[in-house]
Structure formats: C-alpha cells, structure tokens
Amino acid sequence: MKKAVCGLHKPPLGSLIGDMAIRPVSTAKAQLSKLAAFRQAAYACFTKAADVLFELLDALLLTPHLESFPELSCAPVFRRQWPSLYEALQDGALNRAALLELCVETLPPSERPLLVGDHTAWARPQARTLRDRTFEHQPTPIKGQKPITIGHGYSTLGGVPKARGSWFLPLLHERIPSETTPSAKAAAQLKQVVALLWERPLALYDSEYGSGIFLKQTAGIKCDLLFRVRPNRQLYRAPEPYRGQGRPPIHGSVFRLSDPTTWGPPDAEWQGEDPDLGPVRVLRWDGLHFQDAPERSVTLFRIERPAARGSRRDPRVIWLGWCGEVLGRVEQTWHEYLRRYVIEHWYRFANQSLDWKLPCFATPEQSELWSALIVLASWQLWLARLVAEDKPRPWQKPQAQLPPGRVHRAMGGVLAGIGTPARAPKPRGKSSGWPTGRVRTQRPRYPVIKKGKAGTKKQAPAAEKAPP
Secondary structure (H helix, E strand, O other): OOOOOOOOOOOOOHHHHHHHHHOOOOOHHHHHHHHHHHHHHHHHHEEEOHHHHHHHHHHHHHOOOOOOHHHHHHOOOOOOOOHHHHHHHHHOEEOHHHHHHHHHHOOOOOOOOEEEEEEEEEEOOOOOOOOOOEEEEOOOOOOOOOOEEEEEEEEEEEEOOOOOOOOOEEEEEEEEOOOOOHHHHHHHHHHHHHOOOOOOOEEEEOHHHOOHHHHHHOOOOOOEEEEEEOOOOEEEEOOOOOOOOOOOOOOOOEEEOOOHHHOOOOOEEEEEEEOOOEEEEEEEEEEEEEOOEEEEEEEEEEEEOOOOOOOOOOOOEEEEEEEOOOOOOHHHHHHHHHHHHHHHHHHHHHHHOOOOOOOOOOOHHHHHHHHHHHHHHHHHHHHOOOOOOOOOOOOOOOOOOOOHHHHHHOHHHHHHOOOOOOOOOOOOOOOOOOOOOOOOOOOOEOOOEOEOOOOOEOOOOOOEOOOO
16 A cells, blocks of 8 residues: 655545556446546636636547637537636636645556656747746758747656556646746655655656756655666766875766776676667666765766667667666666656647647746646546547547547547536626726737756846837
C-alpha cells in the first residue's frame, strides 16, 4: 500500500481512487466506476466556477480537432452560452495541490515509478497585450530562420504507465515564469512530485537538463536521474589525493566527450543485440562530475549503434549521464531512457487532438487554468481506455490496445454511461450591457522579457502605453 500523504487537502474520493488503482480491474463496470470516482474527485478540486469548468472539460473530451475555441460551446454537454467559456477561465480557480495528489494516487502501481520531464513553448508572437512573454526555443522547419519564438514556456512532469506504447500521464503542466529558468522549474516540480511518491523514482530528461546546474538544483531530492549529455560537453574525474600543499584540488583529469584520447579504459562494457535497435555496444565510466557541480557524481554511458542512419533523429552514438543511488546493470540502465520519448507523443497529442494551443487568451492565468484542464482530460482518457469502443476509420485497422487518439474519438459513449457531477445552469436574465458614459480603454502593451544566463531579467516588464 502507498504511504499516507500529509500536509495537503485530500479531495473527497481521493483515497477511493488510490485503493481502486491497486486492485485488479477486470470488468467494464468496475472500470467505469473507477472513472466516475476520479471525475467526482476532480470536480471537488475546482474551488470557483466548478460546474462550467467541468462542462468545458467534457466538451473538450467530446470534440476532437476543433476549428475554434468557441466551438466547444456547441457540444451537447455544454449547457451554457459561448461567452461562458472565457468567463470560466477568467474567474475559475483550481486547488492544484489537491489535483496533484489525486493524480499521484491514481498512478498505476509499480515497483519503481518512472517520471519524464521536459518543457515546450506556447508561441504568442503577436500578443503584445499578453504579460510576461519571453524568448523561447522552438525548432522551425523554415530554412534560414532561428529556432526561437516569443511566448510562454511550459514545463511538464509526468509518469510512464507502460513499458511500450504512447501513453503518458501528466502530473504537472505549468507555465515557466520569466523570473526563473526551465531547469529551475523542472527541479521544483520534481521535488513536489517525489514528496508524494511511495518509492524512489527514476526521472528521465533530455540534453538540455544534462548539466551541472540542473544537478545542483536537484540536490537533496530523493530521485535517480538519467539524462542525455551533449557530445560537446566535458566532465572531470575525481581529484588526486591531497599532497598537503596549497589548496586541495577540486577536479581531476578532464574527460572530453569529443576527444577519445581523454576517455581512458571504461569501467564496464556490454555488447548485444536489441530487437528494435539492432546491434548495440555500451561503454560506462564511473566517478565523473561536471565542473560546476563537483559534489554530484555522474556515471557516463556511451551507446553505439552501428545500424543507425547517423541522422539527428537516429544518431549512431549518444551519451547518457546517470546520477543517483541505485545503479542497475549496464545492459538495463541505458535502455530505460528509450521510454522518455512518450512525452513527445503527448505534446503532439495535446496540440493536435486536445487543441491545447488553439485558444488565444488575454492573461497568463487563463492559459494556466486551460493547461490544467488538458491534464485532467489526459487522465480521463487513460482511465477510459479499457471500456472505450474502438471506432476506426475505414482505412484503419482495429486495435486491441487503444492509443489516446482512438480513445478520444470514443469518449461520447463512455461519458453517456456515467453522467456528470456538474450542476445545470440557473438562468439569470439578460445582461445590462456596457454602462452609458463609461470610457473604454485599450489594454496596455508589454515588452518581451529577455532573460540572462541565470534566469534574471535583462529588461523589466514595464507596460507600454497604448497608442492613441
């Protein structure tokens, strides 16, 4: 059983969800009951505008591939007018701590939780009235343009429920404020989630987090890290014993990933055949560290794949770093990193099927609340996967284990059998309209914030006056 979690407000039915996640589920009725219990507990997490927000969530689950955000008001489950969509995201509120605890309790049981973290950009280059916009990295297919955009960055941390497949269960999907960095936000999210887990997890990150800065920010968190390391990095071995004169050395000899003469003999080696990747050779070096984090020991892996194409997406050589306490065998540790790519599938699904970036909200708070609804929608799709009826297109083959997109198309039949905890709207009459004589003012314009290396602002976000 999972240990009790203290210090957070537990939603009503939160413990019920945790118990049902442990018991084996074999019938459609039990699975529907589990989904209904999760929806009731999630409904209790909304502290303001709960009914309209929950109907907005149901409309999102029943309307894949939107043309516009107000189109959600046309769904049969949304019993209000289309202006209520924007009003709900402006006035609504959510107990995020209770929602996180609910999601952690609903994670599938496993001997060791597997977490994946990353961040992405929500581009808003034309939104001059949107606060706290920054320069964000975003690869572009247009040749000759720099891979940057203007908008908000979002940091995501979630669990991987299965060894294979494209399912990803987001736990935190939050905006990165301009006063912090993606690595600092990722470390704060990791600390928040690890405190609720029942076992020491393994967290996977890409090469942007493979640095001494991130290792220093995650110091003290009871979690093992497995991250990719860029091939132009350099690490250092442990220093030689102190000779009694001068300052004690901090670093030993250098280990340049691009210079084989600095590697020396590996501490372990393995060579074999992978059913998906072909022949693989793995070399391991222990006792290394980054220059700016000498107190955090790193184990370095070099994975060679002779059968790879040698492209950016299919390289022949990749470097992985490991930092933690429980190091597995050479042939197993590096293979865990392959499960990191499910977060890329989830980002694509959130953009294409859940239409995460489709709305153009006026404030960052509206975008953050909408992003929390995307997390809730992903969890409901996961809980409905065993009872959803597959409805393939004429050119598609039926599947036994449905991916998120197939479940999304079949959610109408699932929700029809369990109903909704949201209450019906109460008519309030017609609005009085804009008061006579009230002056209309334009929204202030905000400059784009430039960050320094440590996340400090180079330009204050002072509001510009609107043009006359």
